[in-house]
Amino acid sequence: MAQISIITVNYHQPDVTIDLLKSIAKSCSPDQIEVIIVDNGAVKNMELIFQPHFQNIRYIQSKKNLGFAGGNNLGIKQAKGDYIFLLNNDTEIPERCIETMVAEMEANENIGLLSPLLLYFDYPDIIQYAGYTPINYLTGRNACIGQFDKNRGQYNDLSYQTGFCHGAAVICRKSDLQKAGLMDENYFLYYEELDWCEKFKRVGKQIWFTGKTFIYHKESMSVGKASPIKTYFNTRNRMLFIRKNTGWLNTVLFAVYYTLIACPKSILKLLFSKQANLAKWVFKGLLWNYTHGKNSKSLGFTIKD
Structure with missing residues (x-):
């Protein structure tokens, strides 16, 4: 199997990140995997806390909170793998997950970004994500396929092209990433993976979903189901996404x-x-x-846990 760099961003959640590392350790060998932990907003170096849980860890301390996009970009710049697998720190993976993801990529060179089936960690028989519908660029809306459906194995053997990947778990080739570019750090949080998908599409790559493997996602552990940070960035970035990825007429109509x-x-x-x-x-x-x-500081907004 090709060399893989797993990148995860920790933000004051060491125990959650350790759980992810333990699941990675059970899933694959450190000989072909490097795990890059970007510790966002870290006042002190936490490397020794993470090291015992996986043999091949690269720890990056960022005293500044760079957000989801900035944190992942920092890790991507130091990744050595042929494949880059972005995993939220509030996820856990089953055995053979990474092997299956890489196999799907190698079977189809048109795939630029690939996300697996996402299941809710606290409700493992309930689906969170099985792909996205395309966005209506006049309203900035789309839908998550399969969300809240009971997982009856209906996606187990399916892989298909989809509107957008899911930022909680997404893999790409390093060579494709170098053509498409890094995530846009202006988003800071939310919509950055949708914008990233648009970048891959512009270099001729496709966005795919596979149900042949899955991850468990501890949804909203970082931000909360309803919070100022989530409300602000979702509102802000929905319009930013349209401004960046459509023409002037569409932007005016959307505005x-x-x-x-x-x-x-x-x-x-x-x-x-x-x-x-x-x-x-x-x-x-x-x-x-x-x-x-x-x-965000110019509007009196302070990012908190």
Whole structure:
């Protein structure tokens, strides 16, 4: 099997990352795998905490929180593998997962990015992801295939082209990545993997899903199901994605819809559900796109755990 670099970003969750390392150790040999841990916002060096759990670890301490895209990019720049496998630190993998992913890539040279079936860790018989539908560029909306369906093995033997990969688990060839480019760090959090897919498509590569293997995902352990950071970046980056990946006319039409319909609707919904503290972050996320804010701090936003 080819050499693989697994990259995972840790942000104040050493125990969760250790669980991932243990699952990797059970799944594959360190002879062909290097695990690169990017420790985002790390005040102290944690390498010795992670080292006992996998034999081939490369630890990168970043005192600054670079976000999901920035953290992964930092790891990618130091990766030595023929394949780059991005894995959220809040995932765990079964045996032969990596072997199956690489085999799918080697069987089809058109695949640029490949994600496996995602199952909810706390509800392992429930599907989180089995691919994405294409985005409607006028509304910025698409759907996750299979989400919340019971896993009855319906995807076990399937691999197919899909709209977008899932950032929790995605593999690519290093050679393709060098053509497509790194993730855009302007996103910081959310939508960066969708934007990355667009980059791969522009260099002639396809986005695929496979149900021949899976991962368990501890969804929202890092951010929470409803939080200021999630509300802000989802709002902000939905429009940023459209601005970056469509023409000016589509961007104008989307901006009208998003500014006059979608965001006011979200704000009203949050106000009526007594979540005014979240409603203001919808406004701030929208405002960033009009003020061309250089960073979230300019809007009074501080990133917290």
